[in-house]
Amino acid sequence: MMEFFNEYLIVLIALLICVIMSILRVIFGPTVPDRVVGVDTINTIVIVCMVVFGAAYEEVIYIDVAIVYALLSFISTLFIAKYLEGGEF
Amino acid sequence: MIFEIIIYIFMGIGVFFNALAGVGLLRFPDVYTRLHAGTKCTTFGSIFVIGSVILIGLKNWWFENDLNGSVLAIHSIFALIAILLTNPVGAHAIARAAHRSGVMPALAVIDELEKKPVKKSTRRKKEVKKALNEEGGST
Numbered sequence: 001m002m003e004f005f006n007e008y009l010i011v012l013i014a015l016l017i018c019v020i021m022s023i024l025r026v027i028f029g030p031t032v033p034d035r036v037v038g039v040d041t042i043n044t045i046v047i048v049c050m051v052v053f054g055a056a057y058e059e060v061i062y063i064d065v066a067i068v069y070a071l072l073s074f075i076s077t078l079f080i081a082k083y084l085e086g087g088e089f
Numbered sequence: 090m091i092f093e094i095i096i097y098i099f100m101g102i103g104v105f106f107n108a109l110a111g112v113g114l115l116r117f118p119d120v121y122t123r124l125h126a127g128t129k130c131t132t133f134g135s136i137f138v139i140g141s142v143i144l145i146g147l148k149n150w151w152f153e154n155d156l157n158g159s160v161l162a163i164h165s166i167f168a169l170i171a172i173l174l175t176n177p178v179g180a181h182a183i184a185r186a187a188h189r190s191g192v193m194p195a196l197a198v199i200d201e202l203e204k205k206p207v208k209k210s211t212r213r214k215k216e217v218k219k220a221l222n223e224e225g226g227s228t
Binding site: 011014015017018019020021022024025031032033034036037038040041044045047048051052054055058060063064066067070071073074077078080081082084085086 | 100103104107108110111112114115120123124127128131132134135138139142145146149157160161164165167168171172175176178179180182183185186187189190192
């Protein structure tokens with residue numbers, strides 16, 4: 001366990017600003033696919049944040065969480081797209 | 090020393106492209122260009138950020154004989170493979186769903202997939218919505 005304030009926290013704060021910009025798109029999106037695009041971008045940036053967090057504190061368990069989060073967010077995106085398309089599951 | 094410089098350069102490139110994804114999501118006019126910004130830029134940026142994490146793990150493994158570093162590198166490679174496989178497929182599914190649900194690109198003149206022109210008076214977003222509702226009601 002490294003000390004709490006190390007240099008990778010700068011990267012995490014910069015990625016957090018990207019997440020905030022995507023959240024603005026989710027709030028103000030005029031159509032439903034706009035909001036889905038925002039949620040997809042948030043998912044990818046959160047995965048990157050988890051990997052950087054695992055590297056910052058040298059804990060491997062965060063990266064395992066990131067792998068599972070990637071697969072689950074992919075499945076949820078596919079289901080939302082299928083629902084928008086109006087087809088049968 | 091040069092290893093750490095490469096790690097910082099990779100992380101800077103990755104954060105820069107993720108920031109471009111956020112700016113593109115806010116600034117682009119319609120769904121398809123936003124999808125272009127929000128998916129490709131995050132894929133390219135996450136390649137570089139996770140690549141720098143892989144280099145951190147390899148550095149800990151080689152120079153400090155830390156076996157925890159090898160585990161960090163290998164699990165980061167699996168996270169990178171998961172992102173590379175799932176992100177373009179999700180983007181394609183969203184684009185297909187947006188086109189099927191009737192969202193037109195901004196300033197579109199002709200819809201080449203349906204082989205019919207978009208009317209000139211329906212270029213603005215609200216008018217596009219109204220016209221699509223009328224078409225859906227008539228058919």
